Amino acid sequence: AQSVAQPEDQVNVAEGNPLTVKCTYSVSGNPYLFWYVQYPNRGLQFLLKYITGDNLVKGSYGFEAEFNKSQTSFHLKKPSALVSDSALYFCAVRDGNTGFQKLVFGTGTRLLVSP
Amino acid sequence: ETGVTQTPRHLVMGMTNKKSLKCEQHLGHNAMYWYKQSAKKPLELMFVYNFKEQTENNSVPSRFSPECPNSSHLFLHLHTLQPEDSALYLCASKAGEGYTFGSGTRLTVV
Numbered sequence: 259a260q261s262v263a264q265p266e267d268q269v270n271v272a273e274g275n276p277l278t279v280k281c282t283y284s285v286s287g288n289p290y291l292f293w294y295v296q297y298p299n300r301g302l303q304f305l306l307k308y309i310t311g312d313n314l315v316k317g318s319y320g321f322e323a324e325f326n327k328s329q330t331s332f333h334l335k336k337p338s339a340l341v342s343d344s345a346l347y348f349c350a351v352r353d354g355n356t357g358f359q360k361l362v363f364g365t366g367t368r369l370l371v372s373p
Numbered sequence: 374e375t376g377v378t379q380t381p382r383h384l385v386m387g388m389t390n391k392k393s394l395k396c397e398q399h400l401g402h403n404a405m406y407w408y409k410q411s412a413k414k415p416l417e418l419m420f421v422y423n424f425k426e427q428t429e430n431n432s433v434p435s436r437f438s439p440e441c442p443n444s445s446h447l448f449l450h451l452h453t454l455q456p457e458d459s460a461l462y463l464c465a466s467k468a469g470e471g472y473t474f475g476s477g478t479r480l481t482v483v
Contacts, residue, residue, distance in 0.1 A: 290470060301463055301474035309470055361472060363416040
């Protein structure tokens, strides 16, 4: 069965500084990896995904993530944080080999960007 | 708006009530999902429908009853809920590898 770990409940960063939100995963087949963001009282919004190809994936709002197979990680990054990036971030994985429709999420990491 | 619409946005119900949550999408997606989001817990997949057929029931208690009359609509019928069922219920639809989520229904069971 697939699983996702987001080891940090909260990440604090000052505006203009780089940010990293960590994610590690476990899946028996090929990992399909996703990042979503959730603003208060809203649903999840898609940021980026890795299916195949380049390990560095670029997504919405200047975010990017790096797929590292040996470390089974898919950390979310942004070179310069904005106050408006403050939100709840979810990493998710699907097993690409099984054909299952199941997308498994982590517990989420709250990002707080201070002015 | 994401293209997936959930109603109502907020719902307060007693433990003996019967209510329904509605999800609607006109994105042409053929797979629809119900997820439960509770504080400090991973999103929990509840049900999956493909082309109106239920393909996964993730050991959800029978007090939650899904219905998918067509590929555009998904319902979650609720009855005799418990306070621990209070959560944000999210609907999603999928085409290819793109999942689109609604804004959710915030359910409070009193």
